[in-house]
Amino acid sequence: MPLLDVQNLTAYYTIKRGSVKAVENVSFSLEEGEAMGLAGESGCGKTTVALSLLGILPVNGKIVRGKILLKDTDITKLSEKELREKIRWNAVSLIFQGAMNAMNPMYSVEDQIVEAIKTHDSSITKKKAKERIAKLFEMVGLEPERARNYPHEYSGGMRQRAMIAMALACNPSILIADEPGTALDVIVQAQVLKLMTELRKRLNLAMIMISHDLSIISETCDKLAIMYAGKLVELGDVLTMFKKPVHPYTQGLIAAFPGIYTPKQEMKALPGSPPNLLNPPKGCRFNPRCPYVMDICKKKTPELKEVSKGHYVACYLAKK
Amino acid sequence: MTETVIKVENLKKWFDVKMGFFKTLTSKQKLFVHAVDGIDFEITKGKILGLAGESGSGKTTTGRVIMRLLEPTSGKIFFKGKDITHLDADSMRPLRRQMQIVFQDPYESLNPRMTVSDIISEPMKLQGITDEKEVEERVNIILEDAKLIPPGEFIFRYPHELSGGQRQRVATARAFVLNPEFVVADEPVSMLDASIRAEILQLMLSLVKKYKTSFLYITHDLALARHVCDDIAIMYLGEIVEQGTIDQVIFESLHPYTRALMKAVPDPDPSSKRIEVVIKGEIPSPVNPPPGCRFHTRCPSYIGDVCKKVKPKLIDVGKGHLVACHLYSGKSKKK
Numbered sequence: 001m002p003l004l005d006v007q008n009l010t011a012y013y014t015i016k017r018g019s020v021k022a023v024e025n026v027s028f029s030l031e032e033g034e035a036m037g038l039a040g041e042s043g044c045g046k047t048t049v050a051l052s053l054l055g056i057l058p059v060n061g062k063i064v065r066g067k068i069l070l071k072d073t074d075i076t077k078l079s080e081k082e083l084r085e086k087i088r089w090n091a092v093s094l095i096f097q098g099a100m101n102a103m104n105p106m107y108s109v110e111d112q113i114v115e116a117i118k119t120h121d122s123s124i125t126k127k128k129a130k131e132r133i134a135k136l137f138e139m140v141g142l143e144p145e146r147a148r149n150y151p152h153e154y155s156g157g158m159r160q161r162a163m164i165a166m167a168l169a170c171n172p173s174i175l176i177a178d179e180p181g182t183a184l185d186v187i188v189q190a191q192v193l194k195l196m197t198e199l200r201k202r203l204n205l206a207m208i209m210i211s212h213d214l215s216i217i218s219e220t221c222d223k224l225a226i227m228y229a230g231k232l233v234e235l236g237d238v239l240t241m242f243k244k245p246v247h248p249y250t251q252g253l254i255a256a257f258p259g260i261y262t263p264k265q266e267m268k269a270l271p272g273s274p275p276n277l278l279n280p281p282k283g284c285r286f287n288p289r290c291p292y293v294m295d296i297c298k299k300k301t302p303e304l305k306e307v308s309k310g311h312y313v314a315c316y317l318a319k320k
Numbered sequence: 321m322t323e324t325v326i327k328v329e330n331l332k333k334w335f336d337v338k339m340g341f342f343k344t345l346t347s348k349q350k351l352f353v354h355a356v357d358g359i360d361f362e363i364t365k366g367k368i369l370g371l372a373g374e375s376g377s378g379k380t381t382t383g384r385v386i387m388r389l390l391e392p393t394s395g396k397i398f399f400k401g402k403d404i405t406h407l408d409a410d411s412m413r414p415l416r417r418q419m420q421i422v423f424q425d426p427y428e429s430l431n432p433r434m435t436v437s438d439i440i441s442e443p444m445k446l447q448g449i450t451d452e453k454e455v456e457e458r459v460n461i462i463l464e465d466a467k468l469i470p471p472g473e474f475i476f477r478y479p480h481e482l483s484g485g486q487r488q489r490v491a492t493a494r495a496f497v498l499n500p501e502f503v504v505a506d507e508p509v510s511m512l513d514a515s516i517r518a519e520i521l522q523l524m525l526s527l528v529k530k531y532k533t534s535f536l537y538i539t540h541d542l543a544l545a546r547h548v549c550d551d552i553a554i555m556y557l558g559e560i561v562e563q564g565t566i567d568q569v570i571f572e573s574l575h576p577y578t579r580a581l582m583k584a585v586p587d588p589d590p591s592s593k594r595i596e597v598v599i600k601g602e603i604p605s606p607v608n609p610p611p612g613c614r615f616h617t618r619c620p621s622y623i624g625d626v627c628k629k630v631k632p633k634l635i636d637v638g639k640g641h642l643v644a645c646h647l648y649s650g651k652s653k654k655k
Contacts, residue, residue: 041513155602185374186540188602190584212514215543215586238590256518257588260543260570267547269519273483 001071002029003206004053004174009066011048011057020277022048022061024230027304032173035200035207037217037238039253040227041274046210049227050176052076053092053208055083070174089120093167095160097178102163103151110147113166120170136165140195157188164196168203175200176208181216193220214257218242223310226250229274229285232304236311246313249286284315292317323400325502325534326386327362331395333378333385337607354606355381357558358395360634363502368528368535370549370566372542372581374603378558379538380424383504386536387421388412400501417447420495422524424507426487430479436463437475440494447498458497465527466493485516489523496527503528504536509544521548542585546570554578557606557614560634564641574643576621613646621647 011023023045030036038046051057053068055075068075075087096102103112110133117129124132134144140161151159160180167175177196181189197220200207209221217224218238225235226249234247245251252270272289275281281288287297296316304314337351356378363369371379384390386397388404397405399415407415420443423429430439440462441455449455463471466489479487488508495503505524509517525548528535539545545552546566553563554577562575573579580599599618604610610617616627626646634644 041515157602185603186542186581186584187374187599190586191600193586213586214514215588218588218590219586242588242590253515254588256515258518258543258547259588260546260582260585261587264547264566267518267522269517269522270515271519273485273516 003032003034003071004030005067005069006049006053007067007069009049009052009068010064011045011052011061012064013048013058013061015060015278018278021280022230022277023052025066026227026230026232027066028225028232028235030174030206030208032206033200033204034223035209035221036223036225037214037221038208038210038225038227039212039214039217041212043229043274043277044227045230046212046227047097047178050094050178050208050210053174053176054088054094055080056088084120085122089116089167089170089172091172092174092176093170093172095163095167095175095177095180097182103159105151108148108150109154109162113147113162113169116166117169132169133165136168137162139168139199140165155188156184157191160184160188160192161195164192164199168199171203172205174206174208176210178210179212180209181211181213189216196220214242214254215259226253229280230277231285231314232312233286233315234311234313235304240308240311246307246311246318247286247315248290248292248317322364322366324362324364324398325400326536327398328382328386329360329396329398330358331360331382331385331397332356332358332393333381333390334393351607354558354609356385357609359553359555359558359560361553361560361563363534363536365501365534366528366532367551368525368537368549370545370552371536371538371555372540372545372552373555374540376557376603376606377555378606379540379555380506382555383421383506383536383538387419387504389421413446417443417498418501420498420500420503422488422491422495422503422505422508425511426484426491427479427511429491430487432479434478435475436468436477436479436482436490439479439490440497443494443498462493462497465496465530466490466523468493484512485520488512488520492520492524492527496531496533499531500533502534502536504538506538507540508537510539510541517544542570542581543587554581557603557609559614559644560642561615561645562641562643563634564639568639568641572641574637574641574648575615575645576619576647577615580620613644623647 007027009023009026013020013022026049040046052063063076070091113133114126114129117124133147137144137147142158142161180192209217211217221238224238224241226233228249234250245254255268258265258267270289275285283299284297284302287293302314302316304312305318307313307318333356334352334354337353371382373379385392392405396403437459440459444455460471463474468474468489509520537548549566552566552569553560556577562569562578573582583598598620601618604617612628612630613632616622623646632644632646634642636642637648
């Protein structure tokens with residue numbers, strides 16, 4: 001049985017003009033210690049999926065349908081109190097996008113992590129929490145003495161490390177990282193990604209890496225899921241996805257990432273832009289941009305089908 | 321012989337460090353941020369030079385100083401052989417027609433109160449092209465070049481009605497509308513989604529080709545630079561550490577910093593998990609840069625005192641491949 005099993009997750013945001021269909025029928029599963037990349041353009045619902053897994057959608061957001069099974073518990077059915085005490089941080093934790101701004105500048109880093117630990121584990125004493133922070137800091141490669149510093153005294157890379165320490169504070173089994181590399185320099189980014197990969201192996205963490213940069217995912221993950229306009233369009237292991245992408249969107253996205261050692265080439269791009277999710281196109285949501293569009297694509301939504309073992313595609317062109 | 325369009329010589333830009341009143345009284349020396357600290361390069365007609373490095377290495381400052389948006393501290397800037405380092409605003413104005421810049425953030429670089437047509441025609445009006453018919457015609461042509469088709473649908477829109485990619489197209493159109501000789505693009509795609517990046521770069525490349533513009537492409541993304549530039553210069557803490565054609569620098573990287581950068585670039589090919597971290601720590605403060613070679617504090621191939629004390633010169637190791645590192649000090653091919 002998988003550690004995490006997301007079934008037909010559908011989440012909408014209500015705004016004045018209607019409901020934004022941010023995530024629709026997304027299903028995937030994650031084994032213990034497995035790393036999955038979640039990629040797609042901005043606004044495709046990657047972050048909404050992450051927020052749903054922790055039950056922290058904004059007030060106007062709602063999970064309309066679907067189940068999120070964590071071992072046996074359906075997270076979508078839990079109360080706020082149960083979520084706080086059992087799920088958030090103790091089972092699933094999140095490294096927020098933009099480490100630069102994710103910390104409160106008015107508190108020392110230590111105080112913020114103590115707060116996080118105490119919120120999710122009320123029995124722990126402050127002293128014990130601090131001891132734990134010292135251990136965490138060593139694990140992520142920061143000097144434990146630096147815990148008493150304020151966020152502005154940290155460099156970008158150090159803040160990202162502190163965020164990772166904070167995320168690991170209550171021994172979660174799943175770590176979600178939302179764009180962990182953006183806003184960092186290549187070298188620092190490489191350091192952080194390496195650290196995350198090491199920690200994942202050492203702690204047997206399952207990880208969901210959200211990024212629009214496919215090369216980051218290819219370096220760090222086992223599986224890759226591609227989202228387009230709120231839908232999962234293709235899912236499979238990283239190697240298959242990069243070597244034999246089936247969905248035209250995945251193909252386009254991969255072609256938009258030239259490797260540094262590949263011969264100089266004309267960069268290919270996907271023409272057009274993603275649809276408005278208040279009123280997404282009928283049928284396959286990718287049909288207005290798809291180079292291979294057929295009649296059926298405009299009428300019926302393609303289901304996610306297994307084309308080879310563990311490789312799922314939602315496209316009428318996909319053949320078994 | 322191809323014409324040199326832009327040339328900089330020993331260009332420096334230092335910023336004052338702002339200190340409190342009492343600190344100014346008590347501190348013995350004035351502190352400076354050595355943002356750009358003595359760089360030389362030139363760009364010939366129709367060529368694309370990439371300028372790469374980590375944040376804080378002085379890439380953006382270099383771009384702005386060349387455009388004379390910032391005053392250089394010392395050094396010289398030549399535009400088509402003419403020294404423009406100290407020209408005043410009035411004498412610069414006619415030259416601005418030939419030098420343009422595309423900024424990083426298309427969400428901030430376009431005036432939200434102006435329509436697309438106003439934005440694109442403004443540089444023409446400033447340059448004294450007032451014939452409305454000509455202005456309109458040029459706006460239409462450049463919008464078509466920028467693939468904002470049909471132009472009629474875009475000219476009356478405001479920036480908030482455009483997507484990020486379309487905004488950057490407008491910014492690009494604005495830069496190219498006067499057929500400039502030289503364009504600086506400061507991380508033009510770093511704020512955009514990966515899928516649109518290629519598209520915008522392709523657009524810039526086609527305009528560069530069409531108008532034979534010389535192009536300075538400032539970036540931190542080496543993988544993209546590989547497919548955009550003819551030549552590339554790698555900057556570290558305000559200095560150029562390696563320079564050459566893109567193939568020389570990427571396939572035959574010499575400087576330990578360039579090598580480290582290359583190894584840190586994530587590769588989209590999953591069969592080669594070769595991300596490697598060879599250097600520790602982050603870029604030191606440019607207020608008090610390390611003496612000798614500025615990279616010695618992080619260098620994996622540190623060879624002793626010479627690195628700490630002597631500043632390595634940028635030398636030619638053959639075929640115009642320049643490197644500033646003591647490892648290669650005996651291998652100069654040119655004086």
